[in-house]
Amino acid sequence: MSQSAMSQNTMSQSTVSEDAVIEAKDLTKTYGSTVAVDHISFSVGRGEIFGLLGPNGAGKTTTILMLLGLTDISGGEVNVLGFDPAREPLSVKRRVGYMPDTVGFYDGITAADNLRYTARLIGFKHADREKRIADALARVGLSESADKHVATFSRGMRQRLGLAEILMKGAQIAILDEPTSGLDPHATSELLAIIRNFKSEGVSVLLSSHLLERVQSVCDRVALFSGGRIALMGSVGDLGREVLGGGFVVDIEADGAGLAERLALIPGVSGVDKTGIGKLRLHADRDVRPEAAAEVVAMQGRLKYLGVHEPSLDAIYTRYFETKAAGDVAASEGERDAA
């Protein structure tokens, strides 16, 4: 399948969602003659973590601002929780929490006061407000710093305060723009853990990032942006198989003599590599995890780990554009020859 056909196919599958909280169709944003977002379509399901990934200037933030009704839509349609952000921005903003790229707070007041201001803007009553603020700060681990001025906060603490604001709001959708940008690995993992908690509470998350490796672990599906368009969309595993080829790679860690040989006999498995003591990697043309688990159990072995090895988004992204560039060169040479 050609890359573009694959991409379109993935898109058409992805935009059809029975329980979508965000649906965008042919969404376009132009600034004069510059096209920032070019006819993109995608949907985000309830409780899903969806990543808008791509380099800076690819159109991710502009897309987010259109979803929130914070910038005009030049073309196409968008629907957030059943509301049109252009005509019903207040309904959208009441239900959606947003943490912008390098989130800013009022440095001269405390963390709790910053949240109080937001809570008043939302319209929460006093008693409810205080409870929400205390709960939200506790959940992001900032209870101790509630009465400290935000000026004293590190970047990671500010990001966590941004997430606390979304929690306090009780948002059904959390939109996070570059949430891990500028954070150290420890702060990043803390932040990603909080984002995973959103999902466990049924909150849909739309996050954008140019740091593909950092966020791929939390995303159920991703859309890879390039030049204002969605180049690829789907789960990381699906994209890896379609772009990089090679089928499924299943990692397994288990006890049992002769396990490698037994696993090699599973239909669809093309090869088994030993990657460490008791660690095996299966190459298959389909997901063979159920059969692999059954084999371990049949041998009365102890299964320690079983998972599909996901390819790196960086590798997918790089390969996609290398292939695309090669295709473009070939096409232009063909046209020249024909002329």
Next chain:
Amino acid sequence: MRREGSVFQGVGVVTLKELSDHLTSVRFFVLELLVMLIALVTVYAATQQIKDTTAEDPFLFLKLFTTSRDPLPAFLFWLSLLVPVMAIGLGFDSVNSEYNRRTLSRILSQPIYRDALLFGKFLGGLITLTIALVVLWLMVIGLGLLVLGIPPGGEEIARSFVFLLITIIYAGVWLSLAMLFSTLFRSPATAALVSLGFWLFLYLIWPILADVIAHGIIPPDPRYTALGLETPGTVELQQILARLSPSTLFSEVVVALLDPTTRALGPIYLSQLQGAVLGAPLPLSESMLIAWPQTVGMIASAILLFVIGYVVFQRQEVRA
């Protein structure tokens, strides 16, 4: 396209936040302290001058605002100078600071419109200035009572109260101007410099320039010059041009309010003086009528500047 809800949703919250920020800021404290000190000194000097020179005057209290004692100019002069500085001080970074702190997109992602943010910021600034000016007004009245030892009359209180309202409107003009530049320029320093430059131009240079332009367009008539008089057409044009400056409008309104004997704010023709008892005070209502065009001019200036800033802000992208 009709949007849902009210554009005023959240105005109160933003106003209270701005008010709190201003009243607790060092910037406001310093400006207020400066104005208070100058008020104390000039009003005290005025009371001494009044004691020395005025035996009997039905509007003694109003003279507290206008009487000067060498080398100090009158309180009114300082007020017309410092009110714009205070207003610009509160407004020059009201919008661009939200961009620079990167709080704008986060705040606007809450269920409010941009309109509410801008209205709230303006109201917060104006209420802050109102509080400062009311305190100043009470202080002057109190000091006058203390030093002069006589209570002000009802007419004096009414006139000084209207004067207070006019000063608040005057502050509103400069606050709108500062907020406009705060919307236009992302750098607070640039917005402050341009606002102050604009104010200095309108306060100091424009009256001179208006005179030069008027003389250029309508040269003085030699017949009037021979009699040592100004040519009426030239004077009228000069006044029209000068009134483009809010400072000129303010000073004219104040003259009408604080000097009840003022009968006109332009050239007085002999026909206007027929039957007039020179030096007799006018009632407040008539003084207000005389000053009404200038008052409306100031209100219109404030609204116009705010509307320009509003339109610019509505069209700006949210991202920093």
